Amino acid sequence: MxxxxxxxxxxxxxxxxxxxxxxxxxxxxxxxxxxxxxxxxxxxxxxxxxxxxxxxxxxxxxxxxxxxxxxxxxxxxxxxxxxxxxxxxxxxxxxxxxxxxxxxxxxxxxxxxxxxxxxxxxxxxxxxxxxxxxxxxxxxxxxxxxxxxxxxxxxxxxxxxxxxxxxxxxxxxxxxxxxxxxxxxxxxxxxxxxxxxxxxxxxxxxxxxxxxxxxxxxxxxxxxxxxxxxxxxxxxxxxxxxxxxxxxxxxxxxxxxxxxxxxxxxxxxxxxxxxxxxxxxxxxxxxxxRRGVRHALRAALGAGGREYGLRVALCFGASAAIAQALHHSRWYGPHTHWYWLPATAVFLVKPDLGPLASRVLCRAAGTVLGAVVFAGFAALLPRPAGLIVLVAVCGAVIPVATRNFAALTAVVTVLVLALVMAGGEPQASVSRIGETLLACALVLVVGHLPMPGERGGGVRARLAAAGGAAHAYLLHVLGESGDRTERWALRREAYRTLAEARTAIALAAAELPSLARHTEGTDALAEVLERLVDTTTACAVHLDDTGRLTPRHLRRLREALGELEQRGMRVPLPAAA
Structure with missing residues (x-):
């Protein structure tokens, strides 16, 4: 292209x-x-x-x-x-x-x-x-x-x-x-x-x-x-x-x-x-x-969406303001385009790319490495043919580099610097390093700021969704409707939402202690929900075969539901059980 x-x-x-x-x-x-x-x-x-x-x-x-x-x-x-x-x-x-x-x-x-x-x-x-x-x-x-x-x-x-x-x-x-x-x-x-x-x-x-x-x-x-x-x-x-x-x-x-x-x-x-x-x-x-518009709105307007939205807005807005101020300052240097700082802040503030501190360190290291590598290529390659080849090579390497955030950052840095230089701008490795380090500092500060409402809202929202899906599955199985197609769809939804909650919990637990403490205990809650869904599945299979549940099934159901209630999540057992 x-x-x-x-x-x-x-x-x-x-x-x-x-x-x-x-x-x-x-x-x-x-x-x-x-x-x-x-x-x-x-x-x-x-x-x-x-x-x-x-x-x-x-x-x-x-x-x-x-x-x-x-x-x-x-x-x-x-x-x-x-x-x-x-x-x-x-x-x-x-x-x-x-x-x-x-x-x-x-x-x-x-x-x-x-x-x-x-x-x-x-x-x-x-x-x-x-x-x-x-x-x-x-x-x-x-x-x-x-x-x-x-x-x-x-x-x-x-x-x-x-x-x-x-x-x-x-x-x-x-x-x-x-x-x-x-x-x-x-x-x-x-x-x-x-x-x-x-x-x-x-x-x-x-x-x-x-x-x-x-x-x-x-x-x-x-x-x-x-x-x-x-x-x-x-x-x-x-x-x-x-x-x-x-x-x-x-x-x-x-x-x-x-x-x-x-x-x-x-x-x-x-x-x-x-x-x-x-x-x-x-x-x-x-x-x-299918998760339609209603589900999307609930997620976007829920606790997790509000918390993440505020952090992204603060990071993006503040980085854009700082970048424009630097752009209009006399001592900033020859670089004229200020988009790198807010674009970097957006990638850093994403919580699904790993823990915040890890993202920041990987981004800083990857950018420095990529900028240094590009500076060497820029001094040696003919223009524009050499830059085009460099862009093509980096594009081919991206699928492999996505396995590591630092490696991906290094490859993308080389690619973007090559694109900008091919577009007629001067070599900008030094300014990119400075802007990236500034974005890292900004995101670290905003990422640890207190926000309105309960911290860890994204994790708790996913756990609430998993609890609702588990309850719907339990109601269907113990209601003995006989509709296996519906049962299998409900079972898929229960396990899928639980897996999404597990992923969010693992990412939150890997944050620095000041952030990880806000989601303490959620892994134990997910484990109990998992036992409930497993037990519901066992009940479904046993009911198909015998038409009734054993005392063991009922005991395990009541144990899981009781533990959930102790941890603040109420999933009522149907009267039929």
Whole structure:
């Protein structure tokens, strides 16, 4: 995109398109091809909107009104980021692009800039959809990510069954939840056709649906804690191989029917084999409940969204004000564009990129390293051809660098400095280092400021959502409605929200003590919720087999509910129990 802009004389638009492609590369993650449409496309649209708003605000507003406008935008985008990973990426791109639009003056209109941004992002998204995943060249690669995700679910079921009664069983149960979440996301991408989809797609949906009762039975075996025969895990593993290779199931192991959960496992294996043979896409509604506008508003306006929104607004607004003050000062130097400081603050204030102190240290180290490396390249490479090659190399390295925040920062620093220099600006390594260190200090201060309301609101909001999902699942199971499709969807929602809460708790616990203390005890609450959902799953399987619950099931339910109430979360037991 940069080369095209230079060749056509539209250097500024080429730089913007290259920045958009870079941001799409940062957001890309391993997974299914079609699920990437939402994961990459929604943030790209937000970035184009941010560039449009930032450009017109920068052209039409003085310094103080512009700072106030950017602060308000930070409040909105920060609240959006509490909704989920895609919304978080969209909020970040909205603010980064708004800072670039306001701080990078150009002759082009905001509309033309936004089109260039969409062109750059669209080009990378098109490549993501068109090119096969490495290792998938030997077969039909249209569904390589989806097929691998569904196969991983069957492998996770087999691993859990094999680990039942052992020390690794809990980790295997968590791995099964992660595999189900990943497959659910992989299959939630846009359809090739509006209604039926292709035969391969219907087959994958049927195979995922068939995995849900297997996962339920395996969880019930885990809850019982009694080791099962080793060959019980062979059936799910053979199904995994059949999904991965897109073949038939072949012969399955002889059944074991000595307990309700084992009988459920064997029945689920038989139904799975039948679904594999038919491949008719039955139960395509099992991808879980769609979280619509109401859920998004609750998350954005809830405690977590308000807290994060205020911090983002303070960081973004303050950094924009400081950057503009430096921009107009006489001693600041030759650098004329002030967007780097607020854009850096946006990346640093994101809580889903790791603990605050760690983010700041990694950003500082990565920026210094990247700036020093670029200074060396800038002194040696011919222009503009050498800079174009450097941009291309950095773009190719981004997918690998995303595994470490410091490495990603170093690569992005080199890439952005190369883009800016290719656009006609002087070498700016020293100023970038200074601005980054200033942003680090600002974010550290704002990150530890007291805020209105209870700290740790994001963690508690996710725990509340997990508690509500667990209660809905419990009510359905003990109500004995007989609607297994609804039950499996509720079970997926319960485990998914619980996994999201666990992730938020782990990130909060890794913060410095002054921040981590606000979420003390939440990990124990999540553990009790996990036991409740596991017990509810065991109850569902036992009720299917016998029509009644044992004293052990009822005792474990009451114990979990009682402990939740002691910890301040009330989940009432239905009267029927």
């Amino acid at each position: 940069l080369a095209a802009g230079l060749r056509t004389g539209q250097t500024a638009l080429g730089v913007i398109a290259a920045i958009a492609a870079m941001l799409v590369g940062i957001n890309d993650r391993p997974g299914s091809r079609r699920a990437s449409v939402k994961r990459l496309g929604v943030p790209a649209l937000a970035g184009a909107l941010g560039l449009l708003l930032g450009t017109y605000a920068g052209q039409g507003l003085a310094a103080v009104p512009l700072t106030m406008a950017l602060t308000a935008l930070g409040l909105v985008a920060g609240g959006m980021s509490a909704v989920g990973p895609v919304a978080s990426a969209a909020g970040t791109q909205l603010l980064v692009a708004a800072a670039v639009g306001a701080g990078m003056p150009a002759a082009e209109s905001g509309f033309l800039r936004a089109l260039a941004f969409l062109a750059g992002a669209g080009w990378l998204l098109l490549l993501r959809l068109a090119l096969p995943t490495p290792g998938s060249l030997g077969g039909d690669f249209r569904f390589d990510g989806e097929r691998q995700a569904v196969a991983d679910v069957y492998d996770a079921v087999g691993a859990l069954v094999a680990a039942v009664g052992g020390e690794h069983a809990t980790a295997r149960r968590a791995a099964l939840t992660a595999a189900l979440d990943h497959a659910q996301d992989a299959l939630a991408g846009p359809r090739l056709r509006r209604y039926a989809g292709s035969a391969a797609e219907r087959r994958l949906h049927a195979q995922f649906a068939a995995a849900l009762p297997l996962a339920e039975a395996a969880t019930a075996l885990y809850w019982a804690g009694e080791p099962v025969p080793a060959r019980a895990a062979e059936g799910p593993r053979r199904l995994a191989a059949a999904v991965r290779d897109n073949t038939g199931t072949g012969p399955l192991p002889a059944p074991h029917r000595s307990a309700p959960a084992l009988r459920a496992l064997d029945d689920a294996l038989l139904h799975a084999a039948d679904a594999f043979d038919r491949g008719d896409g039955a139960h395509r509604g099992l991808l879980g409940r």
